[in-house]
Amino acid sequence: MEQQIERIGFDNVSMDFQTANGPLAVVRDMSFSIRQGDFISLVGPSGCGKTTLMNMAAGFLKPTRGTVTLDGKEIEGPGPDRGVMFQEYGVFPWLTVEQNIAFGLELKANSVKVSAAEKREIVERYLNLMGLADFRKAFPKTLSGGMRQRLALARTYAVQPEFVLMDEPFGALDAQTRSAMHDLLLEILHAEGKTVMLITHSVEEAVYLSNKVLVISARPSQIREVVDIPFPYPRNRSLQETPEFNALRSHIHDSVMREYAAQEAQGKPKATA
Ligand SMILES: Nc1ncnc2c1ncn2[C@@H]1O[C@H](COP(=O)(O)OP(=O)(O)OP(=O)(O)O)[C@@H](O)[C@H]1O
Numbered sequence: 001m002e003q004q005i006e007r008i009g010f011d012n013v014s015m016d017f018q019t020a021n022g023p024l025a026v027v028r029d030m031s032f033s034i035r036q037g038d039f040i041s042l043v044g045p046s047g048c049g050k051t052t053l054m055n056m057a058a059g060f061l062k063p064t065r066g067t068v069t070l071d072g073k074e075i076e077g078p079g080p081d082r083g084v085m086f087q088e089y090g091v092f093p094w095l096t097v098e099q100n101i102a103f104g105l106e107l108k109a110n111s112v113k114v115s116a117a118e119k120r121e122i123v124e125r126y127l128n129l130m131g132l133a134d135f136r137k138a139f140p141k142t143l144s145g146g147m148r149q150r151l152a153l154a155r156t157y158a159v160q161p162e163f164v165l166m167d168e169p170f171g172a173l174d175a176q177t178r179s180a181m182h183d184l185l186l187e188i189l190h191a192e193g194k195t196v197m198l199i200t201h202s203v204e205e206a207v208y209l210s211n212k213v214l215v216i217s218a219r220p221s222q223i224r225e226v227v228d229i230p231f232p233y234p235r236n237r238s239l240q241e242t243p244e245f246n247a248l249r250s251h252i253h254d255s256v257m258r259e260y261a262a263q264e265a266q267g268k269p270k271a272t273a
Pocket residue numbers: 017018019024026045046047048049050051052053269271272273
């Protein structure tokens with residue numbers, strides 16, 4: 001079964017940061033697998049190390065101990081196989097909408113041959129898919145928040161990464177736009193079959209989008225719970241009205257709140273770096 005193949009593996013991973021107040025143990029002995037086709041969400045208290053874990057998968061950070069692997073090989077750095085989308089830095093303000101989408105392709109062209117015609121076709125495809133075709137010459141500052149987010153998604157997707165790593169990508173959006181982005185994302189994933197790692201503070205978002213939710217504990221973080229989300233794809237909004245959805249949501253919510261309380265009890269994070 002495709003679903004069972006491990007693609008990204010965290011094997012006994014620990015991360016300590018050196019801070020002005022001494023070493024800070026952020027991640028401790030964490031092991032988990034992201035399998036082909038998974039949509040896996042990480043939820044947990046603020047500052048517990050979710051971004052740190054994503055940065056390791058992206059290849060921006062190496063663990064202090066343990067290994068993070070891609071198809072069994074240790075991850076040594078970033079690559080076009082992993083598209084990363086952050087909340088704030090998804091788009092370049094000095095490039096137009098179409099230039100932003102094309103940007104990743106320029107980088108990719110260094111490693112994989114992409115012809116000019118192919119590039120145009122990919123840019124067109126994502127302009128249309130994201131409803132941005134009429135804004136191709138616009139600069140990001142003239143777009144709404146939702147449009148900018150769609151642009152960021154288009155840019156990440158245009159490179160056609162196998163993995164999409166997203167850190168709170170919808171955090172700044174209003175509820176309606178956020179909800180529309182969820183459905184757009186599910187639609188694209190259904191069409192293109194990607195493997196996704198999402199960090200979110202919204203338990204509802206995690207349950208709606210994922211097939212697996214990892215509840216991360218207070219620091220030094222470990223996996224408190226792995227919750228399988230059994231709803232088949234494609235999903236739609238009516239799922240959120242079901243008792244099964246609500247039961248999972250409140251279970252995960254309670255679990256996260258316990259970790260928030262545990263982290264509060266440890267005192268405020270000492271690191272300011
Ligand atoms: N380069 C660094 N040097 C020192 N400390 C760091 C560094 N990067 C992160 N930290 C600390 O590690 C902890 C975990 O940070 P991280 O950003 O991974 O948490 P998070 O779970 O993503 O938080 P949030 O949900 O608030 O975004 C924090 O206390 C942070 O201050």
